[in-house]
Amino acid sequence: MSTHYDFLVIGGGSGGYAAARTAREHTESVAIVDGAETLGGLCILRGCMPSKTLIYSAEVLHLAQHGKQFGLDIPSAKVDMAALHERKLRTIAEFADYRQEQLASDRFTLYRNKAKFTGEREVTLDDGTVLTADKILVATGSTVNFPPVPGLDEVPVWTSDDVLDLDFLPESVIVLGGGIVACELAQFLHRAGSKITQIQRSPHILKEVSVEAAKVVEQAFRDEGIELITDTALKQIEKTADGVRVTFEHEGETVVREAKYLFNALGRKPNTASLDIEAAGLETRKSGHLVTNENQQTTNPHIYAAGDVAGPHEIVHIAIMQGEVAAKHAFGQTVEPVNYDTLLGVVFTDPQIGHVGLSETEMEKRGIEFVTADYPFDDHGKSILMEAKYGYVKTWAEKSTGKLLAAECVSKDASELIHSTAVGVSLGATLEQLLKVHWYHPTLSEIWSYPLEDCLDLISEG
Template sequence: MQQPFDLIIIGGGSAAFAAAIRANDLQLHTLMVNGGLPLGGTCVNVGCVPSKFLIRAAESVRHTMHSSFEGVQAKGAEVDFKQIIQQKKALVADMQGRKYLDLLADLQYVTVLEGNAAFVDKDTISVNGETYKALKIAIATGATTAIPPIKGLSDIPYLTNDTLFNLEKHPDALLIVGGGYIGLEIAQLYNRLGTKITVIEAMDCVLPSESRDVTDELTKHLIAEGVEIRTATTLSRVWQEGRAIKAELASNGQRLTIQVTHVVIATGRKANTERLNLEQVGVKTGRGGHVLVNEYLETNVPSIYAIGDVNNLPQFVYTAAYEGTTAVSNAFQGINHKVDYNVLPWVIFTDPQVAGVGLDEHQAQEKGIPHEATTLPLTEVPYSIAALDTRGFIKLIRNPETDHLLGARIVAPGGSELTMELSLAIKYGIKVKELASTLHPYLTLAEGVKLAAMSFTKDIKKMSCCAG
């Protein structure tokens, strides 16, 4: 048995580092055990950073090939795919160094150990044949792609976001299995870089958790760019013939075989809990192996917490970091801060982006909250009209009895930038009429929030510019 610690953190990603920094501030002797991805976890290594870099690279290619302005001739771009990936790798290494590895030198109370941890009892783990004890333990092992049981899949070199972004040879044709946010972001960016894309989704629409006006709008624009989307479709089996991969698709009783160069699995996430020996201590898990926690981030076992993508709460890097700090404060300072994600802004980085905060109409209906919605197409937003890009809409949902904003859904280029105003309006009870009466700069996308708020009571099409 090694010398006891105050805190053991199992994991080395955003949640783990946030917890370690907070623990160091409190002068808690802390052991961080990392046995999965390199330090920094999903976001910097295989998630947010590389994907958004590639999305921006693909966007720049798109802009050189398409112009809505009659006086601008889009003549295309010379694309060196290998160089794009190499620059991505350099960026990831730099971000990992500056935002994670370089921080360790200042964390004098934190010890980092590489290896896979497993519980021995509720306050003891084993790593590399040694045991370590602590007053509190935080599970922060993250999540990874859930691989479905598809016939032949294990016999081909299939890809996930963990491996796709390191492929230096330009893929000719991708079959993307899964129409969630990861699958759609990948589909559009590789399509823009010249790859033939087929997306299949088992449900009858992509982004099946969202309302159909949102999914239909995004689907329309992805198809217009050349992305092939097949909904109500599953992958029955795959096999390799030479360098090609054959895939048999099933839809409405029909079978279709297509040929691609790569298969990408994007069918959801599962928690990295298999090696933790959670049954030894009785920690409860739910769907996908995600650790169940309460509003204080505690598991059902006293002294054990779960933070970040490994738990059953929303999976975002910003929530993971928030949970890391919160869990340590709750565990050692008795703050009892409750995690509340009722006003959580989120973004899907397609183009147009899909963004949201709060409730949509269906969620309000399920909760029995009086509600009404208004949808403002970007064809009525001066900024979008001037930019000759009116793809999408801004939808607001309010309680008509109180005029309080309940939520918003946005499909718009750059629409993510609107979410914070709307988040604050919900959080602080700013009424919709106040959003409508507050001055917003003309020819900004933010003005669309004002116009959408006004559209609950006025016909925007019959108003002059800047009218209040």
């Protein structure tokens, strides 16, 4: 015997909940399966919300410790990790409680179990319950990646989950990796008071952004006192009497670093291992993401995927958009696929990085003729008075039409500043239209007017 639903969601995070909510507009027969210990998903429980809560507190601490730059006499400022931890728990509890209420409401049938596929439209739960559905959405997110580094599986190691749950200040930490999570949490730990060594395999950190942007953050890290070592090859990780030892190659030499704790931030991978996807005829890409088309359908047309498990961009708002597309398509609606040409991405280091639109490499690949211009924050009034001089803004515009194609911001509060250009890119606004905006002085935002004007001049000059 089995229970049948019109729409079944595996995973109650941002993408899964968005899909279930959308499906509920078309039918009452919607079920959600989520076997996590606590409902809410990665973003709320172990990702965006806890990390940004901690990062913001560390920024306040950093500013207080540098009060003399602002003509302030602040005798002492230090972290209280126990209090910081409690504030984080209170903050995310508000979001988690709301999500749990929504998932457990009578709008959905909620199964607090783990599931695996046992047929093309069938899943079996860990208590033996069998569920079938006309359409199924996989939104199981991602999990920490443990690459084959000699010794990594033989020593005590932290993941981002552990760092986000700290209630004490570690004296020293070696951070493996240079991705977004690695960089954001390395800087948080450093500002809280830990001695940080960050080891990155590639020549630059943050492969998700331009090399130009990554270099600004690298300089800021080193200026703050983080020992950032790039272009390395990990050779061995060992346990010591006091912690861990990491041996790696750098610039032709063997280098050794020791610390009390080791933080594995070498990326995440799609969470599909326990799903038995072969039983449903689902295929994956080399990255491990489930193969999906523009409607989020997998290689089994009755099964959809959204969020980190699907890719190509592991961002919360993308997961939500994908979930909504999947649910609408599942009920026969004509849908507009997610437009990745207007993709918005943010890195919450300090300085932050924001980028919207195509990369310059992609523009060149497509044969798009464009003009580009930039302007530095160390020559901008508001950023100077804020002692926020790292970084720049940069814009790209199509030469034939003057439309804004992309924008990049590396600065304090870049996550907020990038949205003004995101509106322009998404709506296909031209430089002339954007320059009609009242760019108020003195603000950080008015800096956009300079590269916009320069791009317009370049087009006018032919």
